[in-house]
Amino acid sequence: QVQLQESGPGLVKPSETLSLTCAVSGYSISSGYYWGWIRQPPGKGLEWIGSIYHSGSTYYNPSLKSRVTISVDTSKNQFSLKLSSVTAADTAVYYCARQRVESDFDYWGQGTLVTVSS
Amino acid sequence: QSVLTQPPSASGTPGQRVTISCSGSSSNIGSNTVNWYQQLPGTAPKLLIYSNNQRPSGVPDRFSGSKSGTSASLAISGLQSEDEADYYCAAWDDSLNGQVFGGGTKLTVL
Numbered sequence A: 001q002v003q004l005q006e007s008g009p010g011l012v013k014p015s016e017t018l019s020l021t022c023a024v025s026g027y028s029i030s031s032g033y034y035w036g037w038i039r040q041p042p043g044k045g046l047e048w049i050g051s052i053y054h055s056g057s058t059y060y061n062p063s064l065k066s067r068v069t070i071s072v073d074t075s076k077n078q079f080s081l082k083l084s085s086v087t088a089a090d091t092a093v094y095y096c097a098r099q100r101v102e103s104d105f106d107y108w109g110q111g112t113l114v115t116v117s118s
Numbered sequence B: 001q002s003v004l005t006q007p008p009s010a011s012g013t014p015g016q017r018v019t020i021s022c023s024g025s026s027s028n029i030g031s032n033t034v035n036w037y038q039q040l041p042g043t044a045p046k047l048l049i050y051s052n053n054q055r056p057s058g059v060p061d062r063f064s065g066s067k068s069g070t071s072a073s074l075a076i077s078g079l080q081s082e083d084e085a086d087y088y089c090a091a092w093d094d095s096l097n098g099q100v101f102g103g104g105t106k107l108t109v110l
Helices: none
Strands: A003-007 A018-025 A034-040 A047-053 A058-060 A068-073 A078-083 A092-099 A105-108 A112-116 B009-012 B018-023 B034-039 B046-049 B063-068 B071-076 B085-093 B098-101 B105-109
Touching: A003 A092, A003 A105, A018 A034, A018 A092, A018 A112, A047 A068, A047 A078, A047 A092, A047 B098, A058 A068, A078 A092, A105 B046, B009 B018, B018 B085, B018 B105, B034 B063, B046 B063, B071 B085
Parallel strands: B009 B105
Antiparallel strands: A003 A018, A018 A078, A034 A047, A034 A092, A047 A058, A068 A078, A092 A105, A092 A112, B018 B071, B034 B046, B034 B085, B063 B071, B085 B098, B085 B105
16 A cells, blocks of 8 residues: 655744655655645645656646755655745645656645744 | 636535536646545545546545536535535646646535
8 A cells, every 4th residue: 555654844934945755655656656745725725836756857836846846765765845935825734645647646645734934 | 826717615415416617728627637636624635536537446436527628527426424525626737737726615515
């Protein structure tokens, strides 16, 4: 069974960089699929942040592209998100998920709440 | 403002059939497949329908999806209290070169 688990600080100061990691178990990232990040502000809908292939190929939401970096570590079977220059608008539950190419997210992590506040 | 448009709310009584619409454009629904997610309160989204009308293993056949042109629909028949959740449509957008979601529809079982 494929499982994903997000980890990282729950509180980030404005203007700093948000960093999260998604550990994958039950499936080797190197075997294929894309791996993505999605976020959900409190009480609001879902927003795709970006996705990465095991080779390192990435694609990002154009509205966040200038601030986002997604990387993969196949040796640890995990991938990571960095979002720079955060503001209160970046406060959200951040989910990691497995993604079929340009298609659906079939396995999701439980999500982690990140609050941006001084 | 979401790229895909869904009604903010829907409701039905137990046993009833309800549908949730999702409207897009030629760059997303019109040229790519549609997926639907169910998000129960306080939980992560779960894939409900993929490739317009395919159900992952374990999803009851009460849930069905369809697509026509630049619109898609999710139908739930034999509505149950446990179906009360938020439902999101999603598709790849060729213009944005990324995944887009609808704003979500909150389904209430009366």
